[in-house]
Amino acid sequence: MEATAKIKRRPARGLRKRLRDAFAIGQLRVGVAFLILLILVAVFAPLIATHDPFALDNDMLLPPSAEHWLGTDGLGRDVFSMVVHGARTSLVVGVVAAVIAGIIGTLVGGIAGFYRGGLDRFLTETNNIFLMIPTFFLVLLIVAFFGSSMVNVILVLGLTGWVGNALLMRSQAVSLRERTFVKSAFAVGESRARILMKHIIPNGIYPIIANTTMNISAAILMESSLSFLGLGDPNIVSWGQIISHGRSYLTSGWWISASAGLAIVVTVFTFYLIGDGLNRLFNPKLQSTR
Amino acid sequence: MGRYIRRRLATAVLTVFLSIILNFLLIRLAPGDPISYITGQDFPSPQLRAELTAKYGFDRSLIVQFGVYLRSLLAGDLGKSIAGNRPVTDIIAERIGPTLLLALTSAIAALLVGTSLGIYSARRPGSKFDTAMNGVSYVFDSMPPFWLGMMLSLIFASWFKLLPTSGMVDLRAGYTGFAHVLDVLRHLILPAATVVLVTFPYFFRVARTSVIQAMSDDYVVTFRAAGMKESRIFYKYVFRNAMLPTITAFGLTLAYVVAGVAVVEIVFAWPGTGSLMLNAIMQRDYPLLMGLYLVISISVAITMIVLDLVYALADPRIRYQ
Numbered sequence: 145m146e147a148t149a150k151i152k153r154r155p156a157r158g159l160r161k162r163l164r165d166a167f168a169i170g171q172l173r174v175g176v177a178f179l180i181l182l183i184l185v186a187v188f189a190p191l192i193a194t195h196d197p198f199a200l201d202n203d204m205l206l207p208p209s210a211e212h213w214l215g216t217d218g219l220g221r222d223v224f225s226m227v228v229h230g231a232r233t234s235l236v237v238g239v240v241a242a243v244i245a246g247i248i249g250t251l252v253g254g255i256a257g258f259y260r261g262g263l264d265r266f267l268t269e270t271n272n273i274f275l276m277i278p279t280f281f282l283v284l285l286i287v288a289f290f291g292s293s294m295v296n297v298i299l300v301l302g303l304t305g306w307v308g309n310a311l312l313m314r315s316q317a318v319s320l321r322e323r324t325f326v327k328s329a330f331a332v333g334e335s336r337a338r339i340l341m342k343h344i345i346p347n348g349i350y351p352i353i354a355n356t357t358m359n360i361s362a363a364i365l366m367e368s369s370l371s372f373l374g375l376g377d378p379n380i381v382s383w384g385q386i387i388s389h390g391r392s393y394l395t396s397g398w399w400i401s402a403s404a405g406l407a408i409v410v411t412v413f414t415f416y417l418i419g420d421g422l423n424r425l426f427n428p429k430l431q432s433t434r
Numbered sequence: 435m436g437r438y439i440r441r442r443l444a445t446a447v448l449t450v451f452l453s454i455i456l457n458f459l460l461i462r463l464a465p466g467d468p469i470s471y472i473t474g475q476d477f478p479s480p481q482l483r484a485e486l487t488a489k490y491g492f493d494r495s496l497i498v499q500f501g502v503y504l505r506s507l508l509a510g511d512l513g514k515s516i517a518g519n520r521p522v523t524d525i526i527a528e529r530i531g532p533t534l535l536l537a538l539t540s541a542i543a544a545l546l547v548g549t550s551l552g553i554y555s556a557r558r559p560g561s562k563f564d565t566a567m568n569g570v571s572y573v574f575d576s577m578p579p580f581w582l583g584m585m586l587s588l589i590f591a592s593w594f595k596l597l598p599t600s601g602m603v604d605l606r607a608g609y610t611g612f613a614h615v616l617d618v619l620r621h622l623i624l625p626a627a628t629v630v631l632v633t634f635p636y637f638f639r640v641a642r643t644s645v646i647q648a649m650s651d652d653y654v655v656t657f658r659a660a661g662m663k664e665s666r667i668f669y670k671y672v673f674r675n676a677m678l679p680t681i682t683a684f685g686l687t688l689a690y691v692v693a694g695v696a697v698v699e700i701v702f703a704w705p706g707t708g709s710l711m712l713n714a715i716m717q718r719d720y721p722l723l724m725g726l727y728l729v730i731s732i733s734v735a736i737t738m739i740v741l742d743l744v745y746a747l748a749d750p751r752i753r754y755q
Contacts, residue, residue: 276735281731290464369697
């Protein structure tokens with residue numbers, strides 16, 4: 145009888161307790177604070193920006209001043225406004241690509257680890273092959289050939305970034321399927337697909353969440369590399385493109401590249417902090433070893 | 435052991451084959467037309483178009499084209515660069531040396547720096563040094579390599595004028611012999627430092643985590659209880675176990691560093707495969723791009739296999755599985 149009671153869900157801890165635990169982890173506190181700031185900047189970009197990021201002007205390569213907080217670039221555009229608008233691009237590309245990779249990885253890994261057998265062998269082999277493929281070059285080729293619109297970049301990053309998630313989810317599924325509450329669900333006669341979706345994935349997803357945060361960082365860095373190589377979407381402002389533009393003016397206008405690069409560093413660092421903090425939250429054993 | 439290696443080899447062969455197919459399909463399916471590029475016009479005359487299509491075999495079916503491509507690949511022929519009108523293998527061979535020099539030097543330096551810092555941190559977990567290094571490693575992890583390269587070049591080459599900004603040799607000086615080696619080394623410092631700075635955090639974290647994990651094993655507690663010296667426990671027992679993940683990490687880095695240094699090469703105008711690739715993309719030089727991608731895929735696959743062998747030799751648990 146105890147088993148049937150457990151089928152519903154593992155004893156859930158109170159949300160408030162969870163939040164308190166999360167708040168106790170320094171990385172999470174700082175990371176989330178930065179993230180909120182970044183989101184605010186991205187959402188209110190048009191209000192925060194002091195100039196139109198696309199407006200050209202005759203005041204080219206002005207150093208930072210009261211009028212242009214981060215100076216102007218080689219075409220007279222206001223660097224501060226461009227950096228503020230670039231936050232939108234980086235956040236959208238990073239988050240959407242990482243979420244796509246998270247969903248594919250969870251499904252592939254969950255199915256492989258839960259169903260085992262031939263399907264598992266096939267999916268694991270696919271995983272091994274994807275692990276050996278030099279992803280950055282593949283992404284670069286696809287974007288170079290199929291066009292560098294933002295949607296393309298997001299899709300390619302998402303479709304190539306799921307392998308790590310699949311490996312994590314597979315090992316979770318393999319160990320979860322041996323647990324009592326899953327066995328009891330089998331005994332009660334729940335269908336396999338239902339067990340996978342209701343028990344295995346919800347209980348095994350935590351490492352994927354932490355990893356997805358890290359993947360956001362990776363996607364933002366990849367996007368900036370693509371933009372730097374001239375493979376960014378020309379219709380939007382992106383930090384990688386600002387750096388790329390600033391490269392021609394490195395000695396006469398160092399503030400162009402420097403400020404956009406710092407924006408990338410802060411954003412990527414924020415997601416690393418959150419990912420690291422989440423890992424500690426979900427895996428308290430790590431905390432003792434810091 | 436034999437079975438394990440055979441399985442890994444099979445995966446590697448599959449990967450390379452898949453890369454070939456992927457490569458071939460991607461480039462055929464992509465929009466953009468090499469013929470308009472060769473002729474240098476948007477609308478070349480039909481005769482010229484037909485002539486070139488026949489010359490490069492674009493008129494045959496995809497399967498036939500793939501068969502031809504595969505056969506010439508097996509003969510070691512990667513085709514002719516459309517833009518340069520020279521064999522792709524020659525062009526890549528010219529550029530691979532500088533890339534390997536940069537990639538290998540920085541991978542080894544990053545391994546040494548990252549691992550020693552990681553071990554040092556792991557033996558004092560929670561100390562000021564450990565906490566600071568953790569933060570520093572994440573900061574360098576967050577930097578786009580090309581940006582870090584630009585900033586280093588700005589500071590050390592443009593402002594302080596300590597090192598050359600770009601290239602691999604000083605063309606005006608035309609050094610020979612030992613002076614030439616020194617000149618290359620001087621040019622190598624900034625690009626290598628860039629790659630090392632963005633790569634060492636990985637080694638740092640791998641070494642730190644695995645040492646901490648190995649130190650918490652039961653046998654270590656037993657040795658301690660038995661009064662064995664801490665240094666003896668570490669160097670004789672913990673170190674060997676803790677270095678296994680580092681071997682994996684080094685192999686992975688070797689596999690990806692060639693791709694990773696591409697953007698850094700471009701920043702420093704290092705005459706390697708990075709700038710070659712950039713040009714190939716801009717000029718839609720299909721054969722050259724396919725060749726580059728293939729060379730990289732195969733070298734990654736080979737590195738992974740060698741790595742598995744080393745790993746199996748170092749860890750009997752895998753060998754006898």
